Amino acid sequence: MSNADELARRARLRVVGLAARKAIHLGPALSLIDVLAALYTQVLRHDPARPDCPDRDLLVLSKGHGAYGLYAVLAELGVLTTDLDDLPGHPSDGIPGVEAATGALGHGLSLAGGLALGARLTGSDRRVYVVMGDGELDEGSNWEAAQFAAHHRLGNLMAVVDRNRLQQEGDTEDICALEPLADKWRAFGWRVGESDGHDVAAVAEAVTALGAGPGPAVLIAHTTKGKGVPFAQGDPAWHMGQLDAAQHHIAVTALTATA
Template sequence: MSNADELARRARLRVVELAARKAIHLGPALSLIDVLAALYTRILRRDPARPDWPERDLLVLSKGHGAYGLYAVLAELGVLTTDLNELPGHPSDGIPGIEAATGALGHGLSLASGLALGARLAGKDRRVYVITGDGELDEGSNWEAAQFAAHHRLGNLVAVVDRNRFQQEGDTEEVCALEPLADKWRAFGWRVGETDGHDITAIGDALNALRAGDTPAVLIAHTTKGKGVPFAEGDPSWHMGELDAVQHRIAVAALTTTA
């Protein structure tokens, strides 16, 4: 197991421990942890000792309800020392490592586009990454931002879609079909990659392959909602929930025995 894989496993354990204390967005947090592990260990230019380093790359979690997954990764990296139970369910200003507050879905891509354009205007060699949910792409503001980013040829902007195929109301293709998703991004002028969203090496390689270009890029990461917890995997009823004692024991055992 690589250091990045171990980081992801420990981050999942943190999420599971929190879910035994209160109801959280469990499924969405677990599905994006491998993407986060790849970004923080292989992609983002950052200074571990200075989370606010002025030249750092930026990460916007547009899929705000996955916040506890992000908090768990930041805690494993030593950026966050606060008890996760004390942190809000969506990224908020003032939390170390959080670049932008996100709450209502569909706004993160617009924020990231503005940050990418701002970096260019300021002459900064900075890249901006944004993680969106797939159900979140129902929001029209995403496609307005996609059009804006392509028009301004924001080659320093990369989106990652957490494609777990579920949203709160159910299967994304039954709620409001997204496919052919890759073709839609291409039609808006974006470069597109696809990968297994739980293979950290493949995620890193795919993101590196998208670096070279003068137009925005998107990586569609095919993931499993609730990844790592057997009874939650692919089950939309675990979009949000609290683990009872038996469920907690099963979840911890699954994450421990895969070490």
């Protein structure tokens, strides 16, 4: 197990520990942790000891209800020292390592596009990454932002779609079909890659490969909602919930066994 894989495992333990104490968006947090671990340990220019370093790359979590996954990864990196119980259910201003307050789904890509254009205009070589949920791609504002980014040829912008194929009400393809998703992004002028979203090395490799080229890029990371917790995996009922003692024991046992 690599250091990044171990970081992701410990981050999941933090999330399930919190879910034993209160109801949270458990499934969405667990599905994106490997993606975040890959980005923070192998891709982004950032210094955990100086999270506000002006030369850092930026990461916007558009999928705001996955906030506890982000907090857990930042805690494992040493950026956050606050107890997760004290943090809000969506990224908020003033939290170390959080670049933007998000939660209104479909807005993160627009925000990231503005940050990427601003970086170009000020001569900065920083890159901007935005992690999105597939369910939020129902929102038309995402496709306006995709068109904007392609028009301005924002080569310093990359989106990663957490493609777990589930949203709160059920399967994305039953609610508002996204496929052929890769072709849709290409039609908007984006370079597209795909990877196993739970293979940290594969995510990092795919992001690095996409980084070299003109215009914006998107990685479709194929994931499982509730990853790591056997009874929650692939079950939309665990979009949000609280673990009882028996469920918490099962979750911890499963995650400990992967060490």
